[in-house]
Structure formats: C-alpha cells, structure tokens
Amino acid sequence: MQRFLNLLRQETYPNKESFRRMLMESDQAKEESYAVSTKTIGREIDFMRDEYKAPIYYDDSELGYYLTDPTWQLPFQTPDQEEFFTDLFALRIANKTIPAPLRETLECLEEVQQAALAGSPDDLQAMESLISKDPRIPEIAPEIYKAVLTAWQESRPMTIHYRGAGGHKSERQVDAHALYLGNDSWYIHAYCHKAEGFRSFALHRISKAEISDxxxxxxxxxxxxxxxxxxxxYKTIDNAEVIASPQVAQLIAERDWFPGQVNEWREDGSLCVRYTKVAEDILISWVLGYGGELQLITPPSAVDKLKEKLKKLQKIH
Structure with missing residues (x-):
C-alpha cells in the first residue's frame, strides 16, 4: 500500500478501482501477475485507518481518497541495537524540550528503549552522562497541549482563546498545519479564519482550545x-556584514547562525561573516547579545537602528 500512499501525497485522488487498474497495468508491463480486487484494496485502506490511524478520507467531489496530513508515514520496522541507542538519545533530548503533558509518554518510551539496550550497559552508562537543560521554554497547560496536539494530529479545526504578545485577547478559528519549536517556545503555524491567512500562535498564550467538527x-x-x-x-535586509572579535571568532565560525552564512577569516584572528538576506531585528539582537564582541558593518540602515537601540539601553540603564 506504499504506492497508494504515494499517490495520496501527490494529491491524485486515487480510488479503489483506479488503483486496481494501475496495479494491473504495472503487472502487465513487468510481465507479472498479482491480481488484486477492489475489495482487497478497501480492506487494506480500512486496516491502515483502524490499526495505524491513517488520516485517509474520501473526497466526494474528486471521487477519490486523500490524506489530511500529507506527512503521515506507515510505522517503521523494529530498529536494531544501534538504532535503539540513537532513538534513546533523541528521546532524552526531546524530553527536555517537549511540553510537560507529553513528557510522561516520552519517559515510557525511554523505558522501552532502555530495556532493549539491557545487554549494552556501556551504552546506558553513556546515556546517563547526557545532560540537557533549557529553562527558557514556557510551560503549557496540559489540557491546552492535549487539545492542540489532537487537532494537529487529526487535522481538525479548533477554536482558541489567544493572548497576543502585547496583551490583546481574541477568539479565533484556526487550522493547525504545523507544530514547531522556535524562539524558545512551542508554536502552531495555522490558517486563521479571522485574519484570512497563516499565522503562528504560541501554545503558552492559548488560554482555551476546543476542537471543532x-x-x-x-x-x-x-x-x-x-x-x-x-x-x-520579519523585515529582512540584504548583504549584511558582521565582524566577530578574535575572542569569539571560533565560536561564531562553528555554526551557521543564519541561513547562507559565509565566513572569511582575517589576519588579526577576527572573523567576517556575511549574509545575503537576514531578518534585521534578529540580527541586531544577536549582535547586542555578544556585548561588544560583534560589530555590525553593513547595511548602514541596520547600523543606525542598532545605534538607536544602544542609546535607548544607555538611557534606561
């Protein structure tokens, strides 16, 4: 049924009969014969729905099936010992960043992975030395996260009561297309029917969430x-250039802080980093965060904005 799922992701809206014909034509081309009836295909679809909770639905207007979540995959096969260790590593990291309501589930999964590694005490000992702390991520009310997670997983619309960063409260009907961790907070990227467009909503700012029909x-x-x-x-700027002092140059060079980073080492041990396009406010905050070890060179408009922020900081401190 993997071929059937691929057709669903391509939004070709196959039905049982069209898929049966496609299989038959494929068999003829390969001079093979694996006769499959529409009833068999129907049973396979029902099995994926019942056993794996596959989000497969029938569209009467298109006369075919589709996935409400195009990213859905069939469950993987049981991993080997090395994969168990890799999965356990990922679970341990995720357990520090995932919202509190889901941590209990992750801890149960971790126990299963640890049991699978029972014959590898060295691996388990190494895992105990893995430490991850991030107190910056805001906590999310369990009932909010449960409702949002269900709506996102099942592609269900929901009504949320939301408080914006400025304190303004509103009620919105949203369709959550993505759930992600960004700027040290969990967000849904959803189509907002009130705004008639896509918006990002921080989960910790949702005071009420109800799943709709x-x-x-x-x-x-x-x-x-x-x-x-x-x-x-964010407002973006073009051709930004920043000089990192020798004291932090190696740290800056070790990773791409923004997409498209180009590094150029200088004779004095400093580092020049360039970005073709970058979010202005985020770049300025990044420069300020290094307390004088980073110098914004271009563009002039961003340099002027940085100076204004410095004046404001000096005034209030």
Missing amino acids: GFFKKDLKVINKIKMGSPFS
Missing part, C-alpha cells in the same frame, strides 16, 4: 516552508 487538509507547501525557514514575518 470536520477536517481540513494540511498544506504540504506551508509545512515545507516552515522546515526551510522561519514562519515569522
């Missing part, structure tokens, strides 16, 4: 956009 289809393009870049709408 019906379903929506996740937009794979929107999901991929989240994966490739930031979902936030």
